Amino acid sequence: MGVERLELRDRLEDMLAFSAVARALSFADAARELRVSASTLSRRVARLEAALGAALLRRTTRRVSLTEAGTLYLERCTDVLQRLEEADALVSGFGGAPRGRLRVAVPNLFGQRHIAPLVPDFMRRYPRITLELSFQDRYVNLVEEKFDVAIRIGALPDSSLVARRLATIRRFLVAAPRYPRGREALAQPGDLAAHPCLQFSHFQDGETWTLVRGVERTTVRIHPVLRTDNAEALRLAALGGCGVSALATFLVDDDLRTGRLIRILEDWALPEVGLFAVHPPSRLVSPKARVFVDFLAERLAGEPWERSGAVRPRRARKQGVAGGVSLRQRGAQ
Structure with a gap:
């Protein structure tokens, strides 16, 4: 297949990194939100782009913006990550009192x-x-x-x-x-x-x-x-x-x-x-x-x-x- 298979954990980490950068349009701001280094986010986004075979972000010294492929992928990423969070929250409610x-x-x-x-x-x-x-x-x-x-x-x-x-x-x-x-x-x-x-x-x-x-x-x-x-x-x-x-x-x-x-x-x-x-x-x-x-x-x-x-x-x-x-x-x- 055209898309390189990544371990599920790596793919989710990369999607989370890309989603944070895409929303903030800044590697530095996204790094502060996720409490990791900007270089770590950059590596994860680059790994995701390599796996997909498409550029998701345009990077210049002054700004970050989404490509057309990145805009489409962000919508799907947001849905996947939100459903994962909802599933975690729903199941956690069975373990006792609501939390989080x-x-x-x-x-x-x-x-x-x-x-x-x-x-x-x-x-x-x-x-x-x-x-x-x-x-x-x-x-x-x-x-x-x-x-x-x-x-x-x-x-x-x-x-x-x-x-x-x-x-x-x-x-x-x-x-x-x-x-x-x-x-x-x-x-x-x-x-x-x-x-x-x-x-x-x-x-x-x-x-x-x-x-x-x-x-x-x-x-x-x-x-x-x-x-x-x-x-x-x-x-x-x-x-x-x-x-x-x-x-x-x-x-x-x-x-x-x-x-x-x-x-x-x-x-x-x-x-x-x-x-x-x-x-x-x-x-x-x-x-x-x-x-x-x-x-x-x-x-x-x-x-x-x-x-x-x-x-x-x-x-x-x-x-x-x-x-x-x-x-x-x-x-x-």
Whole structure:
């Protein structure tokens, strides 16, 4: 046959070396990731290219790039290595408690307020899992960045990711108690056009808000005096009397309960959005990822941050512990 046969162990080492270099586009960075020397990686990639009879990488003194053959081979390598990792993780679950490193991406503010406080209980329950939490608001690429699970808020784009809804996020119009003084009363949604508004750019686009009341739905034009993707900045601006903001109950529940903020147009709210746990598609979900998602579903059931009578919490919904469904199967929710 045209392809030289290598020992399976050598082939897997070479594929891992090539995959690391191809993702980093740097021998030095890949060497740090794998904790080997750059010269070792270079030898392994060269051995793989010799066995395949094709150049996988273009090397210059300044940069590394993929050849056409390398791009195709990387896709297959990633699939093989991922399935091997999944198989190891699945079988390891039969040897006792789930174990291993678990990488989770969580929204920055929600993660700090409502996931970080749960970590000690999770670690006590699963002491053999090493938890690595990344707090950031951008949508990470789970496969390329090697995250096991991501927690996301809002509508999910249609994709092959598997998602599980953990809770509902509700958002209300709020302002400081002193804010409305000296201004025309807000009696109906259209009145917002005459008031300064504080806009959360992650959920809301342009200069409009969509509001709902029962089955009614209306879109109103607003005048944003502050637009940011940081919800805490909006909360502080609202507390400072700068205007009306649409904020999630997980952020302002305590403020509403203590009276630091009040609801504006109490019969109206922004459309609800979901809190989801998502993970890459796989027939073999690792035990460590499964128990983490089950743990969050258990602890976040019924929107526990809605303690205040001011937010009128609904009766807690029962949450199952079954696996998620593909977004392609059900669409974004």
